[in-house]
Amino acid sequence: xxxxxxxxxxxxxxxxxxxxxxxxxxxxxxxxxxxxxxxxxxxxxxxxxxxxxxxxxxxxxxxxxxxxxxxxxxxxxxxxxxxxxxxxxxxxxxxxxxxxxxxxxxxxxxxxxxxxxxxxxxxxxxxxxxxxxxxxxxxxxxxxxxxxxxxxxxxxxxxxxxxxxxxxxxxxxxxxxxxxxxxxxxxxxxxxxxxxxxxxxxxxxxxxxxxxxxxxxxxxxxxxxxxxxxxxxxxxxxxxxxxxxxxxxxxxxxxxxxxxxxxxxxxxxxxxxxxxxxxxxxxxxxxxxxxxxxxxxxxxxxxxxxxxxxxxxxxxxxxxxxxxxxx
Ligand code: SF4
Ligand code: SF4
Numbered sequence: 420x421x422x423x424x425x426x427x428x429x430x431x432x433x434x435x436x437x438x439x440x441x442x443x444x445x446x447x448x449x450x451x452x453x454x455x456x457x458x459x460x461x462x463x464x465x466x467x468x469x470x471x472x473x474x475x476x477x478x479x480x481x482x483x484x485x486x487x488x489x490x491x492x493x494x495x496x497x498x499x500x501x502x503x504x505x506x507x508x509x510x511x512x513x514x515x516x517x518x519x520x521x522x523x524x525x526x527x528x529x530x531x532x533x534x535x536x537x538x539x540x541x542x543x544x545x546x547x548x549x550x551x552x553x554x555x556x557x558x559x560x561x562x563x564x565x566x567x568x569x570x571x572x573x574x575x576x577x578x579x580x581x582x583x584x585x586x587x588x589x590x591x592x593x594x595x596x597x598x599x600x601x602x603x604x605x606x607x608x609x610x611x612x613x614x615x616x617x618x619x620x621x622x623x624x625x626x627x628x629x630x631x632x633x634x635x636x637x638x639x640x641x642x643x644x645x646x647x648x649x650x651x652x653x654x655x656x657x658x659x660x661x662x663x664x665x666x667x668x669x670x671x672x673x674x675x676x677x678x679x680x681x682x683x684x685x686x687x688x689x690x691x692x693x694x695x696x697x698x699x700x701x702x703x704x705x706x707x708x709x710x711x712x713x714x715x716x717x718x719x720x721x722x723x724x725x726x727x728x729x730x731x732x733x734x735x736x737x738x739x740x741x742x743x744x745x746x
Contacts, residue, residue, distance in 0.1 A: 426572070426681035426717075431707035438474035444702030447471065449693035456693050457547045461702060463611040472706070479710045486574045486713065492581040499588045500609065504596050511602030516657035523557065523594070523656075532590040533641060534560035536625030536659040540651070549615035553606065553651035555658075556621045557594060561587045563644040565727050571720040572681075577713030580646065584610050587648035595650045608649040618647045626659045629666040633676040633685055633718035634700035637666045639734035642725030643718075665737035666724065670698065676718040682708045685718065 445451075447461045460470055467473030483489040514522070523535040536558045545551050567579035591607035598605035608616050619636060623629070627647075628638030635643040677685045684704035689696045709715040724730040 422678045424678060424681060426708070427683075429681045429708055432711055435475065435478050435707055435710060438478050440471035440474070442471045444472060444706060448699075448702055450690060450699060452693050453691060454694050455543075457543055457545065458617050458693070459548075460546045462706070463613070465612045465614060475706060475710060479713075482711060483577065483713050486578075488574070488578055489581065489713065492578055492585065496581060496585040496588060499585055499592065502592065504592065504605075504607075505599050507599045507604055508602045516655050519654055519656040520659060526559075526590060526594060531593055532559045532587070533562045533645065534558075534627065534638075536622070536627055537656040538621040538625040539658050541620070541624075544617050544620045545615050546617060551615050551651060553604075554653050555651070555656050556608075556616070556625075557650040557652065557656065558618070558622045558625050558627060559587055559590045559594065559648045559650070560622075560627060560641060560645045561590060561648075562641045563646070565644060565725065568644050568716055568720045568725070571716035572708075572712035574713050576716045576720065580714050580716060583646040584648075587646045591648035591650050595652075598650070598652055598654055601654075603652055603654040605650050605652040605654070608651060610646060610648055613649075616649060616651070618649055621649065622647055624658075624661055626662040628662060629664065630698050631666060631676070631722060631724070632670040632673070632698045633680075633722060634698060635719050635722075637722065637724045637730075638662065639664055639724070639730040642730045643722045644720070644725040664734040665741060669733070669737065673723070675721050675723060679717050679721040680705070681715075681717065684708075 444461050447459050449456060462472055462476060464470040464473060464476065467476040520537050526532055527535060538556050540551055540554055540556050561583045563579050563583050568576050570576050588609035591609055595605035595607040608614060610618065622636055628636045631637040631643055633643065637643045674687065677687060682704040684701040690699040692699055719725055724733060
């Protein structure tokens with residue numbers, strides 16, 4: 420039986436509803452389209468005027484302006500974004516591909532981030548109308564403080580999201596700076612305005628886990644409670660493999676996020692999106708609640724994989740079951 424949801428029924432603020440464009444965000448995302456195509460930017464445009472939902476993106480800013488601490492967090496993030504990168508050194512350091520990739524472990528060891536991976540860049544990961552010339556994308560993951568994210572949809576969760584976006588940006592700039600000092604061009608990509616790059620596909624490709632029913636990545640180490648940034652480069656990093664822990668199948672039998680989502684944006688079944696069948700968040704249902712709660716985050720907080728220590732145990736249990744089934 421579904422758990423009682425304290426945020427239902429949810430009625431969007433009429434001021435927000437009045438800003439909605441004529442086009443559905445689900446249509447922009449390609450929901451129901453059976454032919455493959457590249458993604459189109461639906462939200463978090465660097466310039467809100469560039470997207471149909473730009474006025475709703477501006478509405479998000481008006482909501483967070485009501486909590487003074489958001490301005491401080493935004494200023495801290497801007498300072499990180501504005502910090503100059505070092506020049507590209509004249510002399511180019513060379514290493515075998517595996518050594519380049521192994522060197523990323525140092526950034527985890529020194530606390531800059533919790534996870535890294537590398538994928539060979541694919542045109543399908545670039546928003547329609549954009550181009551990324553680099554051959555490699557380094558993905559970076561930073562974990563939320565679980566106690567803070569567990570307060571969602573309280574503003575404390577939104578503030579934690581901003582804090583980790585800032586940390587993810589700092590990690591991307593540090594890794595890009597490190598590469599530039601070794602003679603390799605490198606471009607940091609920071610969230611949530613990622614510019615040309617859709618970040619979830621390369622994160623899936625390089626071992627950051629599986630897509631959960633709530634539309635966010637899940638891995639055993641951080642659950643769904645983390646943020647991403649990236650670095651684009653031609654330095655010849657060895658790609659890291661995708662990882663599967665049975666999370667996709669687990670989601671078939673779990674409905675915690677479905678029940679927890681106030682506007683009922685999560686479906687029990689996968690959907691066809693631009694020719695692929697996958698878990699999908701109804702953008703038009705999610706966005707009003709997301710905007711009115713400084714980024715919501717209920718679904719990632721409630722996901723059992725996100726609870727500290729649970730993800731690794733769940734992954735081990737699922738691996739044992741797979742082994743038993745195979746025997
Ligand atoms: S972020 Fe969106 S999908 Fe997740 S619980 Fe909130 S409203 Fe639902
Ligand atoms: S709450 Fe359950 S169904 Fe939703 S993403 Fe997490 S594991 Fe999957």
